[in-house]
Amino acid sequence: MTGPEFEPVALSRRDASGQIARQLREAISAGAWAPGEKLPTEQEFADTFDVSRATAREALKLLSATGLVQSTRGGQGGTFVTVPDAEDVATRLSEAIGLWYRVGNVTVHNVDEAREVLETICVDLAARRRTSEDISSIRRAVDAAHDLEMDIDEWLDLDLAFHTAISRATKNPILELAMMSVHLSRPATNTVFVNLLNRAQVLQQHMTLADAIENADPDAARDALEEHVAYLDKVRQDALSALDLADVALSQLPFDPAR
Numbered sequence: 134m135t136g137p138e139f140e141p142v143a144l145s146r147r148d149a150s151g152q153i154a155r156q157l158r159e160a161i162s163a164g165a166w167a168p169g170e171k172l173p174t175e176q177e178f179a180d181t182f183d184v185s186r187a188t189a190r191e192a193l194k195l196l197s198a199t200g201l202v203q204s205t206r207g208g209q210g211g212t213f214v215t216v217p218d219a220e221d222v223a224t225r226l227s228e229a230i231g232l233w234y235r236v237g238n239v240t241v242h243n244v245d246e247a248r249e250v251l252e253t254i255c256v257d258l259a260a261r262r263r264t265s266e267d268i269s270s271i272r273r274a275v276d277a278a279h280d281l282e283m284d285i286d287e288w289l290d291l292d293l294a295f296h297t298a299i300s301r302a303t304k305n306p307i308l309e310l311a312m313m314s315v316h317l318s319r320p321a322t323n324t325v326f327v328n329l330l331n332r333a334q335v336l337q338q339h340m341t342l343a344d345a346i347e348n349a350d351p352d353a354a355r356d357a358l359e360e361h362v363a364y365l366d367k368v369r370q371d372a373l374s375a376l377d378l379a380d381v382a383l384s385q386l387p388f389d390p391a392r
Contacts, residue, residue, distance in 0.1 A: 139165040141181050149184050153192035154199075161201050161214055172202065172212045200225075226314035245369075248315050249362050252296070255312055256354040259302035260346045267302035271343050274298060278339065281332045288332065293317075295339055299346065326372040330365075338364065 139160045144152045157172075166172060173181070178189040193212055196202050200217035204210070259267070274295035278288065293316050300312035338361040345353035 137163055137165055144182060144184070149182070150188050150191035150195060153178065153182055153184070153189065154195035157192065157196050158199060158201060166214045168214050168216050170214050172214065174211065222310060224317060226310075226317075244315070245362075245366060249358075251308065251312050251315060252299075252358055252362075253355055255300045255303050255308055256342065256346065256358045257351040258305065258308070259299045260349055260351040260354040262304045263302040263346055263349070267298065268343075268347050270298035271295060271302070271346060275336070275339050275343050278332075278336050281336070285327065289327070292335075295343075299342075302346065326365075326369045329368050329372055334364065335361075 139157075142156060160166070172178075172193075175186050175189045175193065178184075178192065179186045182189065193202070193204065197204060197212070200221050201214065202212050203215045204212045263271075274291050278291045278295070296316050297309075297313060300309045303309060338357065342354060342357035342361065345351075345357050
């Protein structure tokens, strides 16, 4: 053990496997088991919680679905603590946000506000901390987007690659994860207005932002992002003005999951 010893809490009668998984998740987060460390066996957990081995096995499957552990077979096999991949975590977060869209808990304004606040910080830090590798990644996405006739899905993938490269240049994995989650959830809002965007204008805005980051100019980077976000907001508002939907729940907007 490298952290506090795991102390199980008595289970209630319902959803025993879910309760076990939740306790183990909290224990791993608290450091009861370190990354790479092997967890007790199914039978040991069954004895610890006074449940069947099948219930313990189901709990470990639930825990595995979170990306915190991975199971292997063989003589040296077992269930080991892992560090979740950032993109996998971001995808799960964006899927959860997508569910919020569907039940009406999130508005277009919520998404725009979160994106603007987070990315303003990201472009500032990227301009201060970027490396030559970061600049190359940002430029690759910009250069590839010069083909203004490419398929819309391919173009949106490049847009995601551009903004992801900027967030990675912050050298702050928490910010990178947060921005990735926001950008992966953008398909719901993109559907409303993406076909109305002037790609040449977006490309120019991206180039201006990339220049500011490469020139290590945080002020210019923030100004470039502000111009870009203002343009996107105007196009979306124009698209929604006839319907007056600027602050309605995204669950009420047309949604194409392929976008």
